[in-house]
Amino acid sequence: MSKLTVTYIKHSGFLVETANSYLLFDYWQGKLPELQYDKELYIFSSHAHHDHYTKDIFKLENKCQRVVYVLSSDIKRASSFWKKAENVIFMKPHEEKEIDDCVISTLKSTDEGVAFLVKTEGKTIYHAGDLHWWDWPGEPEEDNKMMEQLYKAEMEYLKAEKIDCAFVVLDPRQEESGSLGMEYFIKNVGAHFIFPMHCWEQYDIIEKYKKDADRKFLTGQIMNITAPGQQFVLD
Numbered sequence: 218m219s220k221l222t223v224t225y226i227k228h229s230g231f232l233v234e235t236a237n238s239y240l241l242f243d244y245w246q247g248k249l250p251e252l253q254y255d256k257e258l259y260i261f262s263s264h265a266h267h268d269h270y271t272k273d274i275f276k277l278e279n280k281c282q283r284v285v286y287v288l289s290s291d292i293k294r295a296s297s298f299w300k301k302a303e304n305v306i307f308m309k310p311h312e313e314k315e316i317d318d319c320v321i322s323t324l325k326s327t328d329e330g331v332a333f334l335v336k337t338e339g340k341t342i343y344h345a346g347d348l349h350w351w352d353w354p355g356e357p358e359e360d361n362k363m364m365e366q367l368y369k370a371e372m373e374y375l376k377a378e379k380i381d382c383a384f385v386v387l388d389p390r391q392e393e394s395g396s397l398g399m400e401y402f403i404k405n406v407g408a409h410f411i412f413p414m415h416c417w418e419q420y421d422i423i424e425k426y427k428k429d430a431d432r433k434f435l436t437g438q439i440m441n442i443t444a445p446g447q448q449f450v451l452d
Contacts, residue, residue, distance in 0.1 A: 219338050221382055221451040222447060223299055225442050228268055229346070229414040231384055232437040237318070239281065242333070242384065245271040245423060247445050257283045259319060263346025264330025266297035272298040287324075287329035287436045288321050289346075307435075324348055324371045328365055333369070340381045343408065349386035349415070350398035361394075368398060375406045383408035386415040389422045403430075403439075410451050412440045420444070 218345040219236035226232060227247035233240040238257040239250075245268055253260065258281035262270040270288075275298055278284050285304040292299065292307070299305045309313060310325030318338065328347035335342045350368040352361045385402050388395045399413065413423045420443050427439050440449055 219340070221340060221342075221450045223382065223410075223412065223440075223451060225412070225445060225447045225449075226443050227264075228417070229344075229386075231344070231412065231414070233342060233351070233382065235340065237338060240335060240337070241274075241277075241341065243269040243346065244274055247270060249277075249295035250446075250448075252280050253391065254281055256281055257285070257317065259316070259335075260284065260286045261333050261335075262286070262330075263286045263332060264289045264293055264326060264328070264331060265292045266347070268328075269346065270296075272296065275299065275302050278302060283317075287314075287316065287321060287333070291330050295305055322374075323373055325372070327367045334375070334378065334380075337451065341378060343378075343380050343383040344387075345374065345383075345385050345398075345414075347386070347415075349388070350394075350401060352391060352394035352397055354392050354394065355370070366398075371399065372401065372406055380406065380408035382410050382412070384412045384414050387422060387426060388415050389419045390418060392449065395422070396429075399426065409438060410440055410449075411438050412449075413442065416442070 224232040229243040231242050241260045251285040260274050287306050290309045308323045310323050310331050313322045320336040322334040326348040332346045332348035333344045344426045351364050385399050387399050
């Protein structure tokens with residue numbers, strides 16, 4: 218199996234490079250590294266929120282010899298820029314599609330759109346989008362309880378998966394509740410490497426979470442992100 222090279226772009230935006238292709242998730246701002254033209258580029262957008270999707274992804278159509286856009290179905294309604302692109306595939310929650318050498322499954326976000334599970338070249342990659350345990354301080358208890366139930370129900374779809382690389386929300390705006398989704402994912406699903414995201418560039422929350430995490434569960438696989446452009450080579 219090939220290694221993965223992961224580049225953190227910004228916020229929830231990551232570029233994953235395999236032996237034969239690139240997978241670009243939730244790009245909206247930030248600088249991309251130079252891409253090899255002879256590789257395939259798959260661009261994933263989990264939903265239409267401005268911090269996960271931008272019309273600028275369609276400027277990347279000539280970056281590689283083959284570019285495929287895999288977009289959440291809500292983007293079809295929210296935007297028309299996709300109509301000019303050549304290879305666009307929309308996915309609803311709980312769908313599976315085989316695209317070239319990728320098998321792509323979706324989960325239903327607890328906010329908008331979908332989360333992606335991508336299997337390619339012997340690797341399994343999960344990008345949560347905004348699928349998260351959105352427990353907000355000050356919100357009615359019944360609302361937060363419903364969010365907990367929805368999140369845990371979606372995680373059931375992942376429990377049988379052997380995930381190599383996962384991108385999971387860790388949001389400082391939720392204060393002490395911001396790590397609930399991450400904690401539940403680690404204890405019930407797990408992945409060989411876990412990248413916290415949606416941190417609003419408050420990267421200290423990652424190190425703080427690793428120090429505070431339950432020591433009964435391994436935290437060494439949580440990757441320390443400190444700045445845009447950071448690269449990680451995963452074997």
